[in-house]
Amino acid sequence: MTAEQPSGAEPFESTVDGLARTLAEVDADGALHETAAAAFPGTRAAFLRRSVAAAVAGVGGLFTAESAEAADAAMTKNDIAILRFDLVLEYLQAGLYTEVERLGALTPKTLGWARVVGAHERAHVAALKGLLGRNIVPSPTFNYGNVSSNERAFIRTAVGFEDLTAALLKWQAPRLDSRSIVAAAVSLHSVETRHAAWIRHLIGLRPAANAFDKPASQQRMARLIASTNFIASRPRLASRTRPRLTG
């Protein structure tokens, strides 16, 4: 894994631009584009702005005004953007592990890991949504393909996700403006590193390979997500066409 070094001087805008370029290269149907756009409000790119407005409007009624105002007052735009990215990532992980458990197609050992870690990731989703209030980004639709029913593919994906999530949180922590969010984020970070060590141990990889871990950027995580093709177009399940049912 070639993780990037943190750079305190790197402006957030360059992160957005980097992600936009990555998405343009790999996101064939635009679904990932929309999700990432919702995770990066207030950017210069027009396509990002449009999607953000739609995402925020779509979830505006889910939280009380008081909690939303409190969250807004406590968080900078930068912090919101980072947390929204994390929320998408948590949706992705929670969705995969939940599907694995429901399908029940993997070995008992791997299922046991997915059951516990899935519960953790769902708790992370709930915590991040509570903090973000009206700034939450709705969950995308996921298609995990055969990864959720194929032992080898699942483990490879889980190791990648858990390793990179731990590295990503390390990258994000020094970029957060609010110390109280940093204080909360480190409680997530240590759990993600435990997940990573656990799944590595399960398959005989060294749980702790280095004395020091390197951070990994949001761009890198976005590339990983894009490479999986897990984010899918939402199926159209309702219409306004006149029915042609038998009546």
Added chain:
Amino acid sequence: MRRLALVGASLLIAAAAVAFPKLVQKAGDEAAGSGRAHPAEFADANGLPRAPRPAFTVGPPALLDSRESHARFAPVVRPVKARALPHPDSAPVALLTRETEEETTNIVLVLGEPRSRRGGTWVHVRLPVLPNDRTAWVPRSALGGFQFVHTHLVVDLTRFMATLFRRGRPVFRTAVGVGQTAWPTPKGEFYIRDKVSDFDDPFYGPIAFGTSARSAVLTDWPGGGFVGIHGTNQPELIPGRISHGCIRMRNDDIVRLSRLMPVGTPLTIR
């Protein structure tokens, strides 16, 4: 024997409780190298700034209920031949398209576990074709992401009653109109395919659900004779055998049902 083991474990825990503080003290003394009980660095920690209150705390993890009842469906993402067996050389049963007659995404109800074998992963699905109740296999790659639902609609043709269950418990029940003798509502296992609203046709009421059930009689009906669940402009006829095969309910009932029942819900007509 069990009692002996318990006593032994208790003694071990008690011994550890006595020994642990002494070990810590000894280690601290050795680290300080001065014989002091607490190294100076420990005392300095009191002068550090107070930590901010964490912006959020993560709640307790909620494990899935192992008895959880759920069904799953998946969209058809490319036209594909559904086959009798999970093998590319198996006989085709039906062609699945990407769209329904109502211009929604075509979905299939997924049954059992995916089956992986050389040549790919296959999924057993319930089909929206005649004869009713038909199942077949499609490659996993022809389907989109699985979506899970926890509801199940049961329509009793004898009692003219529809009941929606969520996680095994009834959450909605109402009287319905069903197919007349000449155009019977088919019995079997089906699923809700899509939802149509705002179409301005009082005959169907305000909302109609498309299902995978098809009339075995009205095969030349526009759209292929799919059976729906919808409202009505003749509520006084409910309950009874009144329709061309569709399941009709009063308009306020179909509106209520539409708030409770997601697309993809399994449907049993008996």
